[in-house]
Amino acid sequence: MTIIRRSGAVAALLLTTGLVQAAGDADRGATIVMQGDGQGGAPCLACHGTDGAGNDAAGFPRLAGLDAGYLAAQLRDYRDGRRNSPVMAPNAAHLSDQQIADVAAYYALQTTRLMPAEQPADLLVRGEKLVKQGDWDNYIVPCESCHGTGAQGVGATFPALSGQHPTYLRQQLEAWKNGTRSNDPNQLMLAIAARLSDEQIQAVSAYLSQQPTQGSKP
Template sequence: MRKIPIILLTLGLAAYSGLTLAEVAGDSERGAAAAVTCNACHQADGSGKNIPGGESWPRLAGLNAAYIAKQLQDYKSGTRTNASMMPFASMLDEQQIADVAAYYAGLPATPGSGGESADQSMLDRGKQLARRGDWSEYIVSCASCHGPDNRGAGAVFPGIAGQHAGYIKAQLQAWQEGTRNNDPQDLMGSIARRMSDEDMHAVAVWLANQNSAAN
């Protein structure tokens, strides 16, 4: 009986410090071993691949570890759905999720690939949306959440500069159609629903051509 207050105290402290009991520390060396099966798509350097007209594989190198872990948990639980990813996320237990997340987060960020060409006016439009937004369309700039150079801000806002154009566009379309809906606040859904196909293409190609790493 004397143990109960101690357990309650421990739980209380965990809640107070913002930790959840499910949180586990990742080990990037173990993560490298667990990531061998991921390399077929995400590549050994974590750079992923832009596949024009196909399913692009996102760059994971240099993304925030907590963001990566959350997405893997969501594929595993089915709150984020994708036929290519689901079987691979399901193979990982909590510890392996933390390990691969630490591994990819520790790799140097790699450059993106635009894949499709874009003319100057399209690139200018993409730059405007990414940096300043377009108040006439009620589109907030991407940088206001994704960080000044769109290279990410903490665990919640992933780096999108230097991500592959095909992947960025596919995600914007998924939010617009409601098929990516694992962010309870739906911050991206409310933006994507205001964007035209041309705007999605423009911002995706512009972002893909930006430097992904602070240097």
């Protein structure tokens, strides 16, 4: 009986701390993606497309193939005010945890054709060095040290950066640098981005946009 009570207490603690997340249903997520949530939230496809390709010119990120746990965490942060966006906040405002899990499950399963814009060769060289080697003279660690080999992502905490649109990457690095985004674990990105120059932000964003990703077709 003691074991049962302890198990129940642990389960209650996990539920109250949000560590137990609802399993997502991609089919239900597809309905929200294509039709909206029925409470005023726009269909996700309006900005991100049914395949999660996003839109570089508009700054809408690629969602295809990203970890479902990461996508769900970001949607909850938009909904609950931990991450700011005049576009996403009203569209996430009425989503339940289950709906968020469903949308995340849907986009995690998608693939999209990778067609990155050409970037100057010297910019790509500088970006590759930052991604793979960092800039230790300025206490900037390599992107791969957290985001994994090839910046393919590590679980729900460190998202895949490879194949992401350069405009979105640049916007987010700038947001961390100026403190308008702060929903990263232990404020790791706040500390790193604060040390990046504008030229380094441009270089790393350009390089990462050229790399293949699990959510892309060749």
